[in-house]
Amino acid sequence: MNALMIKKLVSIDWYLNRLPLTIYAIVGLLALVLLNMPSIAAFYVGTVLIVSAVIVVGSHLVFVTLVRDRKSQTLAFVMSLPVSFMDYTMAKVITNLVGFLLPWLVLVLGTLMVIHTSETIPNGLMPFSVILLLELFVAHVLVFTVTLVSESEVWAIVVTTICNISVSLFCFFVANLVGIGEHMQATHAVFNGTFAAVIAIELLCIISLITMTFILQSRKKDFI
């Protein structure tokens, strides 16, 4: 891999998206403040805000770093630089992983901290929250890997929509899962085998999607 040029390509995306990413970070921080307020209303507003911020960051990253490269014809410029298509793929994977993980980690830590410190929210929600938040990450990886491989805006929109619709279905599924659902209202968090299994499946999905992306990209013969 061509570390110098991968770094340069990542830096392009960061530079061009520094303003929206800063705005999302401010929204995320604002949401964290709301989550820490001793009010149920503030908690709900903060939760909606931070989840929305994370989802929007994911969609934003996919559309501006992947879809727009092709639509605005900057891909030809990028590929004229001393990079291979696999370097390009690596740069886009890094941008989309790091760009999403930063606000996502804030979301995870903030949510766990609020649940832990709040007297009204049961600690039993922690495993459920971690599973749900990791699902958002899996969904983002699915959207950006499909977009990267398919090179299609239509597919990006379709997969984004399906993933967003699936969030509530996934919540329902996990909340009714034996080993998770019955502990949600408990005063202490129960990190049992079911929790570990679901987390393992989610991580496996992430690793598989990224691995498949590199395999499929390496088999491509036409890049522009």
Added chain:
Amino acid sequence: MSDLAFNLSGVSKTYQHFELSDINLQLQKGSVMGFIGANGAGKSTTIRILMGLIHADSGEVNVLGHHMPKEQVSAKWKIGYASEDMRLYDKATIGWHMDFMQSIYADWDADYAKMLLQRFDLIPQQAIKGLSHGQRVKAGLLMVLARRPQLLILDEPTTGLDPVARHEVLNELMDVLLDDERSILFSSHNTGDIEQLCDQITFIDKGRIIQSQDKETFLDSWRRIRLDINQDTILPKLQGVVEQRQSGHQAVITTKLFDDQLSETYQKCGAVVRAVEVMTLEEIFVAEVQSSRQAVNAYGKTTDSKGAIA
């Protein structure tokens, strides 16, 4: 060390509705090749194969001593590529792009870049978003030229430019040609641009190279001969004649293998040579394409550079 800037050997690429077949093309270092073809002839596909952006189904591609696409990263350090459909980042300024390129390429010539800014009448603080098409093309060329690459690959860089912008771009490319070490592949369907800049000419049509020669040979060997004939005159079928039109007592012969003996041959047949006209590159291109297509239609095969059926 090879004295070829690039070498395509037996390169083929098949798509559902288009086939690039058996491309053999070489460019000597220090030469400027004009790559002429109609829209959809295969110019961009060939160029993308050269750049490693498309993998050929078969054949060998070597650019500046590097096997493509495997060694494309090493090759691209020495190649300046600009295409008609290439865009810089809308949100960033020209100055940002210049800094970005300078941070990558050690050979970036900052003084030359500043000079190009002035010549192209560009402002570094200007965002790409606010530029006209001509300014965008010139900004793109600036990024390529200021790197001082060994090989310039320009895929229809003058398409869509107004006459003034085209003139500026061509003038700058003429200056680039002063560097004997630099090689250029310049694709266009504008034969006027090619005629000004290039010393090698290659015609491509329907995915096949139909002719590749140095410009002088091209211009010297093609002629349109106007003859006065009478009803009894039977014009011989000579090698190199790509078109023979007769109308009443006049005939017009288009040949790709002209020499003085040709006129004598027609005179011996009873024809009177009224004029021997030099053809423009555009006329030659059109005649060559028509002749190639007729040969394909008639025989299902292509003609070689001498006009013989292959």
